[in-house]
Amino acid sequence: MHDNMSNTAPVLGARRISVLGAGAWGTAVAIALAQRHEVVLWGRNTLVMQEMAAARDNVAYLPGHPFPPNLSISFDFDAAVAHAADGLLIAACPVAGLRPLLQQLQGHEIPNIVWLCKGFEYETGLLPHQIVQEVLGDKVAGGALSGPSFAQEVARGLPCALTIASGSDALRDNVVATVHGGNIRVYSSADLAGVEVGGAVKNVLAIATGIADGLGLGLNARAALITRGLAEITRLGGALGGQVETFMGLTGMGDLILTCTGDLSRNRRVGLGLAQGKSLDTVVGELGHVAEGVPCAKAVRELAAKLGVDMPITNAVAGVLFDGDQPQAMVARLLARDPRGESVNPAAK
Numbered sequence: 001m002h003d004n005m006s007n008t009a010p011v012l013g014a015r016r017i018s019v020l021g022a023g024a025w026g027t028a029v030a031i032a033l034a035q036r037h038e039v040v041l042w043g044r045n046t047l048v049m050q051e052m053a054a055a056r057d058n059v060a061y062l063p064g065h066p067f068p069p070n071l072s073i074s075f076d077f078d079a080a081v082a083h084a085a086d087g088l089l090i091a092a093c094p095v096a097g098l099r100p101l102l103q104q105l106q107g108h109e110i111p112n113i114v115w116l117c118k119g120f121e122y123e124t125g126l127l128p129h130q131i132v133q134e135v136l137g138d139k140v141a142g143g144a145l146s147g148p149s150f151a152q153e154v155a156r157g158l159p160c161a162l163t164i165a166s167g168s169d170a171l172r173d174n175v176v177a178t179v180h181g182g183n184i185r186v187y188s189s190a191d192l193a194g195v196e197v198g199g200a201v202k203n204v205l206a207i208a209t210g211i212a213d214g215l216g217l218g219l220n221a222r223a224a225l226i227t228r229g230l231a232e233i234t235r236l237g238g239a240l241g242g243q244v245e246t247f248m249g250l251t252g253m254g255d256l257i258l259t260c261t262g263d264l265s266r267n268r269r270v271g272l273g274l275a276q277g278k279s280l281d282t283v284v285g286e287l288g289h290v291a292e293g294v295p296c297a298k299a300v301r302e303l304a305a306k307l308g309v310d311m312p313i314t315n316a317v318a319g320v321l322f323d324g325d326q327p328q329a330m331v332a333r334l335l336a337r338d339p340r341g342e343s344v345n346p347a348a349k
């Protein structure tokens with residue numbers, strides 16, 4: 001069922017888009033795209049979606065951003081997927097929800113799909129595109145839409161730049177033709193692994209900078225963490241087939257800077273809370289949103305160990321999150337490491 005609010009005249013060139021997942025980011029993307037397209041926002045909780053349809057506002061996840069007329073709210077999965085049959089399907093759930101969401105899509109006609117989640121799957125250590133491949137196979141063209149983009153700012157219509165990464169030229173062209181415009185710029189990349197690794201690991205590094213800032217360690221320490229964090233992204237991303245150029249772009253350095261320095265970041269706020277001595281459960285509970293850096297820290301620590309990739313900041317964050325290390329101990333552990341060359345390759349002098 002959709003609440004059909006679209007009584008306005010169709011916009012020239014408008015396309016049909018369905019956003020599956022009605023958290024902060026799915027809602028912001030739906031609001032932004034509904035300025036130019038016919039958008040359906042689907043969420044899995046019927047009662048919540050009914051309330052959202054009545055309020056024309058996502059009170060739980062993105063309050064204070066009224067829905068434009070071309071945004072319809074739905075709790076009917078099949079109808080939402082059918083709406084986008086000739087347009088664009090966008091999966092807007094956290095990484096943990098991607099596999100179950102894709103499983104729901106099995107058996108549906110889906111020409112293409114774009115996902116917005118940033119992280120590695122906790123249980124398997126897989127990147128989102130690998131999960132899509134496992135569940136949907138090769139027949140569906142897919143891509144990751146990523147980059148520095150706080151939901152609240154996008155919902156307000158403030159400018160942002162994103163990257164669509166896909167191995168399919170047609171998918172990239174489709175997404176640029178659909179999403180690029182207004183205050184959203186969309187760049188293209190064929191480096192899916194590089195884009196996804198940047199988006200995943202920057203969340204762990206935002207927890208690290210949140211801890212450092214919360215402990216009052218200063219702007220020098222913050223800059224050091226961001227820069228050496230970029231070295232970690234580059235090392236892991238390179239080992240997984242990503243290109244160095246990608247890590248210097250929007251989905252690497254760009255998103256890393258945003259998330260490490262912007263107080264709208266949920267991951268940064270996790271770090272700030274831990275530095276105040278709060279438990280992880282308390283901090284995550286207070287957030288009321290997903291903080292992808294938490295499960296990602298564990299997945300990346302394991303993956304990096306398996307691949308022999310040196311990731312000291314990630315390991316230190318995982319120590320605080322999962323091994324009971326004190327935030328101060330995290331800093332001490334990083335400072336006590338042997339001196340080395342600045343190169344991304346730790347063996348280089």
Ligand SMILES: NC(=O)C1=CN([C@@H]2O[C@H](COP(=O)(O)OP(=O)(O)OC[C@H]3O[C@@H](n4cnc5c(N)ncnc54)[C@H](O)[C@@H]3O)[C@@H](O)[C@H]2O)C=CC1
Nearest residue numbers: 021022023024025026093094097116117118150151289290
């Ligand atoms: N909030 C932001 O500014 C941005 C978030 N992202 C990424 O987008 C993803 C989603 O983040 P948010 O929407 O902000 O999280 P959120 O915590 O605000 O909302 C998560 C939403 O996903 C839904 N969900 C969970 N599992 C699901 C499933 N199996 N099927 C359908 N829906 C499911 C929840 O019900 C909830 O509505 C994350 O990976 C995040 O890193 C990316 C860019 C910006």
Ligand SMILES: O=C(CO)COP(=O)(O)O
Nearest residue numbers: 147148149150265266267
């Ligand atoms: O990915 C994001 C911005 O690009 C959002 O970051 P947080 O999940 O830390 O809020």
